[in-house]
Amino acid sequence: MQTVVIVIHLMIVATLIATVLLQKSEGGGLGIGGGAGFMSSRGTANLLSRTTAILAAGFFITSLFLSWLASYDRKPSSIILPTTQSQPAGGAAPTVPSSGGVLDSLKKSDERQSQPAPSGPEAPHSQ
Incomplete structure (x- = not known):
């Protein structure tokens, strides 16, 4: 499921980049982008802006669906x-790890x- 959504997401990204690059520049910031290109009609501009x-x-x-899907099975930790990964067989009390956690290991x-x-x-010192 996640792979399918990622492939669709990448296809949308590639198409979005192409449509943004096809649009006519209206600012002329560096002196380029003005003039008549092969897509100079106003109808094409409306189509490209709607497509964008x-x-x-x-x-x-x-993007929202992928972030939700990634956190769907995440367990709080x-x-x-440190947390114990599994309960010991036979109903024994869980053992406390000897390390004590990240802060204790940093202190040690x-x-x-x-x-x-x-x-x-x-080495001998010179006087």
Whole structure:
């Protein structure tokens, strides 16, 4: 299902890019885009602007649907505290992880880094 919506979404994106590039520039910001092109009639401009609006709405709808579809089966979880993946067989009480979470592991790594390094052989000092 998600693959089908992604393919439709990409087809809408490619068509939207093409229709935006086909439209006539009205600003002439860099001195280009003026003059008569092969699509200079007003009817073509109306058709391209309507097509752009329809494709933009399709892009918006498929984007919302893809974000909803991605979060449909997501289970709430915490990034701070680790959760147990499965219950042990036999009705035993769940075990508490020894690490204690992300904050505790960061605190332990800071403590290890603050300890002085073991002293080894040193180079002679010049006086």
